[in-house]
Amino acid sequence: xxxxxxxxxxxxxxxxxxxxxxxxxxxxxxxxxxxxxxxxxxxxxxxxxxxxxxxxxxxxxxxxxxxxxxxxxxxxxxxxxxxxxxxxxxxxxxxxxxxxxxxxxxxxxxxxxxxxxxxxxxxxxxxxxxxxxxxxxxxxxxxxxxxxxxxxxxxxxxxxxxxxxxxxxxxxxxxxxxxxxxxxxxxxxxxxxxxxxxxxxxxxxxxxxxxxxxxxxxxxxxxxxxxxxxxxxxxxxxxxxxxxxxxxxxxxxxxxxxxxxxxxxxxxxxxxxxxxxxxxxxxxxxxxxxxxxxxxxxxxxxxxxxxxxxxxxxxxxxxxxxxxxxxxxxxxxxxxxxxxxxxxxxxxxxxxxxxxxxxxxxxxxxxxxxxxxxxxxxxxxxxxxxxxxxxxxxxxxxxxxxxxxxxxxxxxxxxx
Amino acid sequence: xxxxxxxxxxxxxxxxxxxxxxxxxxxxxxxxxxxxxxxxxxxxxxxxxxxxxxxxxxxxxxxxxxxxxxxxxxxxxxxxxxxxxxxxxxxxxxxxxxxxxxxxxxxxxxxxxxxxxxxxxxxxxxxxxxxxxxxxxxxxxxxxxxxxxxxxxxxxxxxxxxxxxxxxxxxxxxxxxxxx
Numbered sequence: 001x002x003x004x005x006x007x008x009x010x011x012x013x014x015x016x017x018x019x020x021x022x023x024x025x026x027x028x029x030x031x032x033x034x035x036x037x038x039x040x041x042x043x044x045x046x047x048x049x050x051x052x053x054x055x056x057x058x059x060x061x062x063x064x065x066x067x068x069x070x071x072x073x074x075x076x077x078x079x080x081x082x083x084x085x086x087x088x089x090x091x092x093x094x095x096x097x098x099x100x101x102x103x104x105x106x107x108x109x110x111x112x113x114x115x116x117x118x119x120x121x122x123x124x125x126x127x128x129x130x131x132x133x134x135x136x137x138x139x140x141x142x143x144x145x146x147x148x149x150x151x152x153x154x155x156x157x158x159x160x161x162x163x164x165x166x167x168x169x170x171x172x173x174x175x176x177x178x179x180x181x182x183x184x185x186x187x188x189x190x191x192x193x194x195x196x197x198x199x200x201x202x203x204x205x206x207x208x209x210x211x212x213x214x215x216x217x218x219x220x221x222x223x224x225x226x227x228x229x230x231x232x233x234x235x236x237x238x239x240x241x242x243x244x245x246x247x248x249x250x251x252x253x254x255x256x257x258x259x260x261x262x263x264x265x266x267x268x269x270x271x272x273x274x275x276x277x278x279x280x281x282x283x284x285x286x287x288x289x290x291x292x293x294x295x296x297x298x299x300x301x302x303x304x305x306x307x308x309x310x311x312x313x314x315x316x317x318x319x320x321x322x323x324x325x326x327x328x329x330x331x332x333x334x335x336x337x338x339x340x341x342x343x344x345x346x347x348x349x350x351x352x353x354x355x356x357x358x359x360x361x362x363x364x365x366x367x368x369x370x371x372x373x374x375x376x377x378x379x380x381x382x383x384x385x386x387x388x389x390x391x392x393x394x395x396x397x398x399x400x401x402x403x404x405x406x407x408x409x410x411x412x413x414x415x416x
Numbered sequence: 417x418x419x420x421x422x423x424x425x426x427x428x429x430x431x432x433x434x435x436x437x438x439x440x441x442x443x444x445x446x447x448x449x450x451x452x453x454x455x456x457x458x459x460x461x462x463x464x465x466x467x468x469x470x471x472x473x474x475x476x477x478x479x480x481x482x483x484x485x486x487x488x489x490x491x492x493x494x495x496x497x498x499x500x501x502x503x504x505x506x507x508x509x510x511x512x513x514x515x516x517x518x519x520x521x522x523x524x525x526x527x528x529x530x531x532x533x534x535x536x537x538x539x540x541x542x543x544x545x546x547x548x549x550x551x552x553x554x555x556x557x558x559x560x561x562x563x564x565x566x567x568x569x570x571x572x573x574x575x576x577x578x579x580x581x582x583x584x585x586x587x588x589x590x591x592x593x594x595x596x
Contacts, residue, residue: 157539157560160537160538160539161537161538161539161560163538164536164537164538165537167538168577178458178459179454179457179458180457181459182457182458182459182460182463183459183463183488184459184463184466184487184488184489185487185488185489185533186538187463187488189459189460189463193457279485279488279489279490280483280485280490280540281540282539282540282541282542282558282559282560284559285559285560286539286560300561300575302575303574303575304575304577305535305536305537305575305576305577306577308575360559360562361560361561361562362562366562
């Protein structure tokens with residue numbers, strides 16, 4: 001989106017449009033020939049493109065599902081069965097939509113971990129990180145409300161548990177939940193407003209994603225070495241080099257999606273979701289979708305309602321502060337011998353929290369969950385600042401185009 | 417009418433004042449305009465108009481618990497046996513997270529009426545059906561996050577902050593209560 005040198009087009013129609021709305025050159029300057037991109041981006045940098053495509057797939061399938069779905073407490077469950085059994089290809093659209101949501105989250109978590117490993121959030125890309133985290137929060141809200149729409153048992157009780165989080169807020173909690181529900185319990189009015197918002201939010205995400213891309217292209221993407229491109233030698237045009245590289249990852253993503261949709265469409269689903277919502281019977285063990293399990297484990301680790309809700313919110317809010325909690329001036333963990341171990345411990349700890357979230361909240365799982373919750377916050381509040389202060393980074397290479405030097409210049413000079 | 421604004425002492429003009437006043441009025445107006453939208457999400461008239469519910473107690477045996485629906489919420493009616501009442505009245509207030517005597521929670525000791533929604537995150541506690549877990553205190557047990565309630569529906573263990581709520585009700589006669 002940054003203005004580059006004006007490109008001359010041969011096609012007269014393109015020239016005519018370009019003169020009035022320079023949209024072709026804007027695309028060229030964003031994902032085309034006029035976007036100089038660091039030459040050393042690895043496959044982890046392809047996830048942004050995968051995510052954008054995932055959003056498009058979710059919106060496309062969602063629009064067609066919405067033509068058959070009925071947002072009403074009395075009819076929602078049956079209308080989903082109608083989609084699965086009678087609507088032509090309805091099962092395909094729905095399975096793409098539900099499994100697509102899972103892969104969307106898988107990709108976004110890898111994308112976030114990529115940013116944490118390579119320090120992509122460091123100056124001047126703090127705002128880029130904040131916009132990305134905003135998208136993540138919007139995604140969680142959208143996915144949660146989408147999960148409620150089939151109006152199965154897990155839909156109903158997920159909606160009940162999550163909306164009840166707001167009742168922990170002192171003084172206004174009860175009126176707030178009544179307002180959220182549009183009644184005295186989760187019921188048809190709740191479902192209908194969730195449907196409205198579930199349709200709206202993906203378009204908000206789309207808009208915020210464009211801001212994310214805009215902010216990305218001001219300073220260009222970071223890269224595995226973590227030093228900025230200094231000369232033309234360090235960069236290659238985005239197209240065709242990265243378009244082709246990223247399309248190969250898009251192809252792999254499609255294969256994974258197709259495998260889930262056609263062979264294991266309910267691998268990630270929960271049996272209770274096949275029962276219609278019953279306000280009088282709570283399932284024995286309520287579990288959210290896999291992508292919320294770590295946060296759910298944090299919520300349940302606190303034996304106090306308000307405390308649990310604060311930690312739950314804090315576990316997401318703290319991600320917004322990462323650019324300021326990490327005190328190291330070296331971006332990439334490749335040159336941070338101590339941080340890279342802590343990074344992998346953090347990844348394992350997150351997976352452990354996910355496992356705890358899937359277990360009943362008692363006994364050993366509860367204890368492990370508490371320890372893992374403490375470590376989750378310790379990573380941000382203790383590891384990030386202190387490792388940055390005490391760590392001796394390895395020497396950074398002179399430039400992206402030079403291979404990593406054995407006897408490079410001192411890190412402090414190379415890091416800007 | 418003055419066409420040029422005279423300067424006041426600290427350099428502010430009448431135009432500045434009009435500017436601030438106009439923006440403030442617009443902000444207040446926008447705030448007021450938001451209210452109908454927000455209010456439309458509050459419970460509608462038909463939801464608010466949910467009538468009271470009468471419950472016939474005569475078929476409930478001693479020791480039996482039934483669940484009825486009131487305002488789309490489950491209400492637990494427990495015909496308590498004397499030993500359960502003794503357990504409830506015997507608990508020391510200092511042991512309770514949300515201290516309340518059993519007498520404050522019932523109109524007649526043998527009938528315990530509760531809203532059957534866990535005060536933690538809104539699950540339905542177990543203990544209404546035969547064979548379900550009653551928890552460590554013989555009342556109800558919430559399977560979602562492990563809250564234990566005693567025979568008076570008071571929170572004794574687990575993350576729930578409050579006792580199970582007692583709905584407004586009254587005895588119409590000896591065997592009928594009216595909820596609401």
